[in-house]
Structures are given as C-alpha cells and as structure tokens.
Amino acid sequence: MAAVYLIDDEARTRTALARLLRTLGYTVQEYDSAIDFLAAPLPESGCIVLDVHMPALSGLDLQERLSAQGCRLPIVFLTGQGDIRMSVRAIKGGAEDFLTKPVSREVLTDAIGRALERGARDLADTQARQARNERLARLSGREREVAFLLAQGRLNKQVAAELGTTERTVKAHRSSIMAKLEIRSAAELARLLDGAASAPGQETRHP
Amino acid sequence: MARLLLLAALGSAAHAAHCAPRVRILMLMSGGSARPWVTEFSEILRGELLRKHPHADLHVEVLAPRPHASRGEVLPQWLVDKNAGLAYDAIVPLGPEELAAALALRDRMWPRTPVVAPGLDPAQAAALAHVPHLTGLLNRDLVASNLALIFSLLPSTRHIAVISTSLDSDPIRPNWRTALRPWLRRADLVDLSGLDADQLPARLQQLPPATVVYFAPPGTRHASAVATAHDLALAMAPVAQAPIFSDVTTVIGSGAVGGWVISPAAIARDVAAQLHRLLEGEPSAHIGFEPHSAPRLQFDWRALRRAGIDPDALPPGSELLFRPPGLWEAYRGTVLAAVAVVLLQSAMIGVLLLERRRRKKAEQQAHRHLAELARLDRIGAIGALSAALAHEINQPLGAILCNAETAELLLDTPHPPHDQLRELLAAIREDDQRAAAVLSRLRAWIADNASTPQRIAPNPLIAQAARILHVEMRRRDAELVLDLADGLPDVMADGVQIQQVALNLVLNALDAMEQASTAPARRSVTIRTWRNGSGGVDICVSDTGPGLAGIAPERLFEPFFSTKPHGLGIGLSISRSIAERHGGVLKAETPAHGGALFRLTLPAVAAAAP
Numbered sequence: 001m002a003a004v005y006l007i008d009d010e011a012r013t014r015t016a017l018a019r020l021l022r023t024l025g026y027t028v029q030e031y032d033s034a035i036d037f038l039a040a041p042l043p044e045s046g047c048i049v050l051d052v053h054m055p056a057l058s059g060l061d062l063q064e065r066l067s068a069q070g071c072r073l074p075i076v077f078l079t080g081q082g083d084i085r086m087s088v089r090a091i092k093g094g095a096e097d098f099l100t101k102p103v104s105r106e107v108l109t110d111a112i113g114r115a116l117e118r119g120a121r122d123l124a125d126t127q128a129r130q131a132r133n134e135r136l137a138r139l140s141g142r143e144r145e146v147a148f149l150l151a152q153g154r155l156n157k158q159v160a161a162e163l164g165t166t167e168r169t170v171k172a173h174r175s176s177i178m179a180k181l182e183i184r185s186a187a188e189l190a191r192l193l194d195g196a197a198s199a200p201g202q203e204t205r206h207p
Numbered sequence: 208m209a210r211l212l213l214l215a216a217l218g219s220a221a222h223a224a225h226c227a228p229r230v231r232i233l234m235l236m237s238g239g240s241a242r243p244w245v246t247e248f249s250e251i252l253r254g255e256l257l258r259k260h261p262h263a264d265l266h267v268e269v270l271a272p273r274p275h276a277s278r279g280e281v282l283p284q285w286l287v288d289k290n291a292g293l294a295y296d297a298i299v300p301l302g303p304e305e306l307a308a309a310l311a312l313r314d315r316m317w318p319r320t321p322v323v324a325p326g327l328d329p330a331q332a333a334a335l336a337h338v339p340h341l342t343g344l345l346n347r348d349l350v351a352s353n354l355a356l357i358f359s360l361l362p363s364t365r366h367i368a369v370i371s372t373s374l375d376s377d378p379i380r381p382n383w384r385t386a387l388r389p390w391l392r393r394a395d396l397v398d399l400s401g402l403d404a405d406q407l408p409a410r411l412q413q414l415p416p417a418t419v420v421y422f423a424p425p426g427t428r429h430a431s432a433v434a435t436a437h438d439l440a441l442a443m444a445p446v447a448q449a450p451i452f453s454d455v456t457t458v459i460g461s462g463a464v465g466g467w468v469i470s471p472a473a474i475a476r477d478v479a480a481q482l483h484r485l486l487e488g489e490p491s492a493h494i495g496f497e498p499h500s501a502p503r504l505q506f507d508w509r510a511l512r513r514a515g516i517d518p519d520a521l522p523p524g525s526e527l528l529f530r531p532p533g534l535w536e537a538y539r540g541t542v543l544a545a546v547a548v549v550l551l552q553s554a555m556i557g558v559l560l561l562e563r564r565r566r567k568k569a570e571q572q573a574h575r576h577l578a579e580l581a582r583l584d585r586i587g588a589i590g591a592l593s594a595a596l597a598h599e600i601n602q603p604l605g606a607i608l609c610n611a612e613t614a615e616l617l618l619d620t621p622h623p624p625h626d627q628l629r630e631l632l633a634a635i636r637e638d639d640q641r642a643a644a645v646l647s648r649l650r651a652w653i654a655d656n657a658s659t660p661q662r663i664a665p666n667p668l669i670a671q672a673a674r675i676l677h678v679e680m681r682r683r684d685a686e687l688v689l690d691l692a693d694g695l696p697d698v699m700a701d702g703v704q705i706q707q708v709a710l711n712l713v714l715n716a717l718d719a720m721e722q723a724s725t726a727p728a729r730r731s732v733t734i735r736t737w738r739n740g741s742g743g744v745d746i747c748v749s750d751t752g753p754g755l756a757g758i759a760p761e762r763l764f765e766p767f768f769s770t771k772p773h774g775l776g777i778g779l780s781i782s783r784s785i786a787e788r789h790g791g792v793l794k795a796e797t798p799a800h801g802g803a804l805f806r807l808t809l810p811a812v813a814a815a816a817p
Contacts, residue, residue, distance in 0.1 A: 012638060013602055016609035019631070023616045053598070055681055080598040102605030105612040 002116045003027045003046030007037050007062070008078065009054045013101070017049065017078075017108075024109060034062035042071050045123055047096070047115040049108075052079040052086060060086065063093045072122055074115035078103060132192060138180045146173040150186050151193040230263040230486060232256065233295040235305040237270050243457045244424075245301070248471035252299070255479030260486070266295070270308060282311035290316060297482050298322045303331065303378050310338065321491045323481045325474050325499070328381045332496045342485065342494040344477045346379060349454035349502055350386040350423070352467040356504075357419050357452055358390060360516050366418035368397035368449065370407070380423055380454075394419075411447045418449040422463060450514035456505060459528060464514050465506035473500045577784050584781045585707050586653050591714055595679035599645045603638035610635045648675065652703065660699045660789065662812050665744045666691045669734055672706040676713055683717050685730035692737040695744050696811035700789050705809070708782040708793065709734060709748060712805045715778065716750035719803065722770075723753040743791075743811045749804040760795035782807075 004026045008014040011032065018028045027046075031037040034050075034057035048066075052059040063075055074096040079086070087098040096115035099107060139147060142163075149159045156174065160167045183189055234252070236245055249267060256263035268286060286308065294317060300309035306324045313320050324343040327335070332345055358364055367390060374383040377400075387396060397418065399410055411420070451463040456470035477499050484494055504522060508530035511518055518527055535542060589596065614631045617623050652675070673687055680687045698705075716732045731751045739745040755763070762768055766780040779793075786793035791809040798804045 010602055012606045012634070012641075013609070016606040016613070016634065016638075019627075020609045020613040020616070023613045053682060055684070080601050081594050101601050102608045104608065105616075 003029060003043060004112060005029045005031065005037065005043065005046060005048045005073070007031045007034055007048065007054075007059070008051035009033055010051065013051075020105065020108075021049075021112070024105075026112070033057065034059065034065075037062065038065065042066075042069065043073065045119055046073065047112055047119055048073050048075045049112065050075050050077055052077055052090075060089055060093070063090065063095065067093060072119075072126075074119045074122075076108075076111045076115050135181050135192070139177060143173050143177050143180070146170060147177050147181075147189060148193060150174065150177075151190040153186075153190070230256065230260040231293075231295045232263065232265050232482065233290075233298045233309075234265055234267045234301065235270060235298065235309050236267065236301040237305060244455065244471045247457070248301070248475045251472040251475035252479055255476055256482065259483055270305060281307045282315065283308070286312060287315060295320055297485055299478055299482070300324055302326065310341070313340070321485050323478055323485070325478050326379060327496065328379070330381060336496075340491045342481050342491045343496045344474070344481070345496055345498045347469070347499055347502055348380075348382060348386070349467045349469065350380050350382060350421075352502070353421060353452055353454055354386055354390050356466055356522070357421070358393065359522075360520065361419055361450065361514070363417055364394050364419045366397050366415055366449075367394045368399050368411075368414055368418055368420045369423065370399045370402070370420065371423035373400045374398055377423065411449075414447070414449050416448075420447055420449050420451040422451050422453040422458060424453070424455050424458060450510065450516070454502070456503075459505055459507050462510060463507060464510040464516070465528070466504070467502045468505050469499060469502045473503075476500070574788070577781075577788055580777070580781050581704055581707060581785055582653060584711070584778055585703070587778070588707070588710055588714065589649065589653065592675070592679050595676075595682050596645065596649065598682065599678050600642050603642040603645075606638045607635050607642075610638070654703075660701050662697045663700050663702050663705075664697050665695050665700075665705070665736055665746065665809070668700075668702050668705050669709055669736060669746065672709045672713075673734065675706070675710060679714075679717070680732070683721065683730070685717055685720065685732060687713065688731060688733040690733060690735040692735075695736060695738055696742065698744055698789070698809045699812050700809065701785075704785045705746075705789070705807075708785055708807055709746060711778040711782050712748035712807075715805075716748060716752060716803065719752035719770075720750055739808060741810075744809045746807040746809070747804055748807075749798060750802045752802050754797050754801060754803050755795060760797075763795050764793070 004021050006014055006018050006021070006028055007030075008017070009032050014030055014032065018030050021028045029043075031040075034054055037048075038057075050059040050062060057065075059077055059079075066073065066075075072094075075090075075094070076096050077087075077090050077098045078101055079098070080101050090098050096118060097111035099111060136144065136147075145163065146159055149162060154162070156167050156170045160170045163170070177189070178184060181189065181192065183192065232252075234249065249265065253263075253265045256265060268289070270283065270286070281304075290312070298309045298313055298320060300306040300322065306322070306327075309322050309324070313322055319340060321340045321342060324335075324341065326346055327343045328346050332343060335341060335343070354367070357367070367387070369383065369387075371377050371380065371383065374387075377383060397414065399407065399420075402410060414420070447462070451458075452466040453459070453463045454466060454468050456468045456472075459465050459468065477497075481494055481497070485491060504525040506518070506521060506525055506527055508518060508527045511521075511527075518525075518530075521527075531537075610631045614628055614635075617628055617631075669689065669691060673689055676687055713732050713734070717730070720730045720732075729751060733747075733749050735745075735747045735749070737745055756770070758770070764779050764783045766777055768780075783793045786807055786809075789809055791807060794806050794808075796804040796806060
C-alpha cells in the first residue's frame, strides 16, 4: 500500500491524522519535525503530508530543500491558517495541494490520492526516460545528431547537407541507429526522441 | 363773635411765639421728701416740659419741713419775698402742705396762675372743688389692691405688718383702716407706723413667721420718722425675713418684692400732660381733677425668689425686674457666634463629605474608565493574537474531526475494534477540553469585570501570560524566555491587568523585532522577575530587537504614539495607567547589550498582612 510521510509538530493532530490515514489503508510514517524527516533516508515513492508552521524548519523550507536535493515526492501542505502568498509559494514549488486545517477526510484523501497518482506517474515517466536515455546512450555522438534531425522529419539528403556529409554516410548512420535502438521506422524514432533533450546530453525538467 | 375769636387766636399765636421761651413753672416741695422719688419726678417733669417748650424753666422751691406747722404759717414770708416781681405760668405743689402754700402764694401774687396738684386723695379733692384755677390728679387706692395681691400670692399669711406715716393720718393713703378690715379676719395687723429708722430694724427682726410687710413710704413730708423711703428700704431688707410689698417703684430693687406701684415718672407725666393743656389755653375748670395713670404691677425677681413666690403665679401683666438674664440674654453674642461656628463647621463638614463622595465617585469613574480601556486594549490584543488563537482552537478541532472520521470508518468495518474506538473517543474528549480551555481563557481575558485587586503571586501570573503567548511566539518564530526569581513577595493586583501589561510588552517586542530593518539573528523575548531594592517586585520584558531607535522613552507612553504602521498607540499608555493604578511604575530603558527593556515595578503587599 502507498506510503504517506506525515510531518507535523503538533503531536495530537499528527496522531489523529496518522490514525485516520492508517484506517484508510495507507502506510504512515510520522515525523515531528522537518529536520527529522531530512535526517532519515529519502524515500523513493509515496507522498508527504506537511504542516506549514513548524519551528526551526518550516514546511515551505523543507519543500525547497527537497527540491534542491532532486527529491520529487509529491507534497500536500496542511496549515492552520494559510494565506495566499504562502499557498502560491507552495504550489509554485510543486505542491500537490494546500489544505487548511481542520481538513475533512474526503478533501484529504482526494489530495493524497492525487498526489500519489502523480507521484506514480512521475515515477513511471522517470523510469521511461531512464530507459530511453539508456537506449540513446548506445548511439555514438554522430549517430545521435543524425537521429535528432531525422526525428524532426528531415530527409537523408537534408541531414547530409546540414551535417556537411554525404547522403550515403547518413544512410549508413540511419541503419546503424535503427539497429541499435531496435526500431524500424523514422516515426518510431520520432516518438522515442519526443520529450528527450533537444540537444544531446541535456536533460529537461518535467513540465 | 367770629372776629373776637380770630383776635384771640392771633393773640394766643403771638403769645405762644413770643412767650414760648419763657414758660416758667414753679415746683414746691418739702425738704424731707424722699429724695430719689423727687429727683426722678423733677427730672421727668423737666424733660416732658422741654419736649414741647424748648425754653421751659422748672423752678424748684423747697419748703422747710415743719411737722407741727399751724395753718397760719402756711405761706412763709421768704417765699413771698423771693418771688416778688417774678411770674409763673403754673405752680406744681408736691404734697398737701405744699398745695396750701401754693394756693396762698398764688392768691397773694398771681391770682390767675393755675395750680396743678398731683397725688390728691378724692376726699381732699372734693374739698377743693370750689378753688379757682386749680387742677389736680387723684391718687388711686393702691392699698386695697396690694392687700388683695399679698393674700392671693401668699395665702398663708398670718400677720400683716404696715410701715407708714400713720394708719390714721397718712396724707397719701387715707384709707388704711377700711382697706385692712376685710383681711384682718385672716391675719393679725402689726402696726409699725410712725417708727423712726433706728427702731424699725429691731422690730422687723422680731416679726413672727408668716408675716408680710407692707411698706408704704411717706410722701413728700413727714420725714421725721424715716430718712427716705430708699434708705429705709435698704436698711430693712437685710433684717426683714418677711417679704416686703410696697406701692412705690423707688423701693423696688432695694429689697422689696414689689406690688401695685405708681412711679414718680408716671406722676410727673400726668402733671406734664395737664400743664401742656393749660399752657395751650385750656381752661383749668375744664380740666378739673383727673385720676392718675393706672398703677403697674412690678416685682423684683430676686425678692420674689427669696419670698418663695413663683413668678409664673403672678397676675397677668406683671413686670419682672432684676431677673438675671438667661443664657440667651447674657451670652447672646457668644451663643450666636457659637451657633454660627457650629453651623459653619457642619456646613464645612457637609461640603467636605460631599467633596469626598464626589472625589470617590470620580475615582471610581476613572477606575471604571481605565478598566474599560484596558478591556478594549485586551480585545485589541486578541486581534493581534487572532492567528495564534485560531491555531490554538483549530488544532483540537482538526484532531477531533480526524478522530471522528476515523471512528466512522472503523464502525463501517465488519468487526469494529472496540479498543481503538474507545481510544478515539478519549482523544476526542481530550481535544474538546483543550479547545474549551482556550475559549475559557479567552473569556476571562476579555471579561468585563473591573475586579478589585487581590493578593497574588507574580510568577504564576507571568507563567500564565507566557502560555497565552506560546503559540504566537512560535508563529512569529521567536522564543520567549522566562527568568522568574524564587521567593517573590505577593503583590496587590488585578491579575488580568498585570498579564495584559506583560503581554503588551511582549507583543511590542515581537513587532519591534519584526520591523527591524536588519532582522536579529535570534528573536528572543525575556520576561524576568525579581525582588527589587525596595522590597517590591520588578517585572522586566527585554528583547533582542533594535531598541528604542532613538525615541525618548517617555514619548512611548503618550497616548496614540505608535511606531507601528497599524498601531493605535494606546497599549503602552494603558499599560502605564494600569501600573500607576497598582501603585507601581512602568519605564522604558535601553540596556547596554542592546534591545529594549521595559520595567514594571509593583509594590509588595504590606508586610503587616500575614
């Protein structure tokens, strides 16, 4: 079952939430401060339910730190009294939701559900991208250049002109690319390269 | 006839105008007459004359006392000689013998000059009815009246002693025997008439008990026996045990009780009245003989007391002489002054009491106003703490909601776990109590009660205020340090108001630290309590903020002075008023190590209290 990381310094609130979430079937991990959470190894999946107001390190600060560490766990914020400024900052930072306490079960489970869904999707995307990158890594530098141009719908002749080489060479690269990537058509190539970095070696962030 | 009257009128007018200064009256008296009596008489008569005739002249001739004078020697030759060539407008003889001389003199020298004779008895007057140019005044019978008075005032009288010239030949009181007769059935007569002044005192001392003396001084003559009525009375008074009644005013004051009396002044006024009428031309025949003025009832208050006579028992119209003035009469001024002082004092006391009441009322009003202002300030503080308060209430509410929903979920399972449900319900109850506690604290905080100061320990107050501030401190990322000294004395205080001061100071410190252009590394507010040098309690609130930023400390306490964009500027002003109402002081200081420090000094509860 999906894991929820519950970070709130208010023990009673945290306990109540944890009980509710567990009853709903989540695996709940409780932390009474952001520092504690950071101290433990970062989990790969699940979602974080985070109180905004905490001493020492606030929820928003934690969000920034996690982002800086490349952790892409979805976050549902909880706050006693949220203001617009705060919620905008949270959402811009990639928060799934910004909920005001007291929060009802439906609202909370919806938010957690969405967050987990997105987390799963992100995870799948990441895995797909990793697989593709692994395949792209099989190509040589020249082959990768040719592959990107072909994926953009250029003809062999055009590619040869652009790269300053002969059409025959391009053809040879093309059959090598098809063999290495285990594909048969340019359309497949385009689909594979869609969303990958336009420039070789560069990675784009998720939208 | 009309012309004749007119002439007469003119003549009399001219006569009056011309002769007015020359009104001359001749008064004849005997040498042995009682002097005070004559003195008073002649003084009054002269006065009465001068009142109407500014130049009247009262000429007095004294005839030598001659007890055995014969009729033939009625008119002494010296008198004739002395008055030769003189003229009088009227002659006033003071007694029967003088009357004879006056008539003789008049007949000899000025046949038309009127004679006015006072003190005639009716029988005498009847005998003189034929004499021309004679008018007179008739004695009233005072003897009968006085005897009746004596027996009515002193009914137990057994002896009545009479001092007079003679019971049978008293020239003024001819009816002694007749008047006495009815009373002699009740009392014996002791006749002391005709005794001389040497014999009298001895006789008076021998008087039996229940004796009343009737002292009838001789008239103008027959003074051989007693010197004067006055002297006699003075001589008698100390020796006589018996009350002395009399019919002459002159003896009142010399020991006599009094009685129906006629005064020389009254007789003189009667004489003067007749003289005026004669001088104005009224014929003497027209005037004739008239009774004297009515006698008066006069008593000597002191003699009455000696005689044991109740002044209240006296007949109506009695005059009381020599009555010692009462407190009121004697000390009227003093009494009035004393009363005035008392009244003024009472008024002053009243005014002061009123002032006191008004001052008290004003004080109470000021107290009420301060309490009301303080309450408004506390309500304002709730505004400042609203986020923290909302959080404090939201937390348990959120927990309750969570737990309730968890419980619902568990109930929907085929076998609801009782243990867990019970745990949830317990948690719900606890959270509910938590929320209720916050609300009741809030209610106490804004309660509209101008509570009377109570003996209270300062540290728990501060600790409680810190609890109120706890969430706010966390919310604003600041720490609150309590440094509370042990063994502090109690203070006399309205707890909520003292907490309010502490809370205002802490909130100010938070605002100051937040506003600071360079945020302090560590936001910290310290509340410190300790026993100050004068035995009271100091409560200090210090912060790590930018300090007073060059603002004069006293400016801070002015109403509506604020450095905050949305501050009203009444918090510190009210805090200081609260401090002062508690007999304390609130001051701002700038400590050497930076930040701001506010010091609330409260006096300790009087040491006498247990």
